[in-house]
Amino acid sequence: MYICQPAHFLDYTLCNSSHKALLIVTDPRFDLLCTRIVKYYSLRRFAAETGKSLDEWGAAHDGSTFHYSSGLQAVMLAAGICDKVDVFGFGKSISAKHHYHTNQKAELKLHDYGAEYDLYHDLVHNPKSIPFISGKFMFPPVTIHY
Numbered sequence: 001m002y003i004c005q006p007a008h009f010l011d012y013t014l015c016n017s018s019h020k021a022l023l024i025v026t027d028p029r030f031d032l033l034c035t036r037i038v039k040y041y042s043l044r045r046f047a048a049e050t051g052k053s054l055d056e057w058g059a060a061h062d063g064s065t066f067h068y069s070s071g072l073q074a075v076m077l078a079a080g081i082c083d084k085v086d087v088f089g090f091g092k093s094i095s096a097k098h099h100y101h102t103n104q105k106a107e108l109k110l111h112d113y114g115a116e117y118d119l120y121h122d123l124v125h126n127p128k129s130i131p132f133i134s135g136k137f138m139f140p141p142v143t144i145h146y
Contacts, residue, residue, distance in 0.1 A: 026073065026077075030073075030076075030077070031073075033076075033132060034068045034072060034073055034076050035066075035067060035068060036131075036132050037068075037076075037119060037130065037131060037132055037133075038067075038068040038072060038112065038115055038116060038119065039066065040131050040132070041112070041115035041116070041118045041119050042057070042061060042066070042112040042115035043057055044115075044118075045112065045114055045115050045118060046060060046061075061112055066111075066112070067111065068111065068116065069111045069113065069116060071090060071116070072116045072119070075087055075120065075123070075142075079123060079139050079140060079142060082140055083140050084140050084141050084142075084143075085123075085140055085141070085142045085143070086142075086143050086145060087120065087142065087143065087144045087145065088145045090117070090120070090144070120142070120144055123139060123142040124142050124143065124144055127139035127142070
């Protein structure tokens with residue numbers, strides 16, 4: 001199990017009582033970078049789709065708890081350390097469980113999957129447009145398999 005925020009230690013503690021799992025804690029700077037990138041895409045998408053003020057974005061996405069998905073973290077980690085990235089399994093059936101470890105079926109407002117998919121599209125087609133990344137960094141080729 002990996003966590004990227006201190007609040008997730010509670011989840012780990014509860015889950016570890018029934019499943020003994022190795023704990024990996026990700027670098028807070030990486031967490032901040034992923035959060036900033038996804039929030040940028042989410043704000044851009046919100047403005048384009050709703051025409052509303054960006055001040056209203058927080059109410060639509062649980063502003064104080066907004067966070068990227070674990071899938072996005074995996075893709076960004078792979079993009080930072082691999083020579084080539086192939087992405088499988090994104091998007092899901094409405095009847096599927098949301099998390100492998102719960103029975104939750106509804107999407108969480110604190111994630112903006114549409115914004116994450118916009119980022120994945122840019123990773124494939126226009127990686128230089130991704131914000132907050134140094135111009136010196138070169139993303140590897142990314143392929144999404146639907």
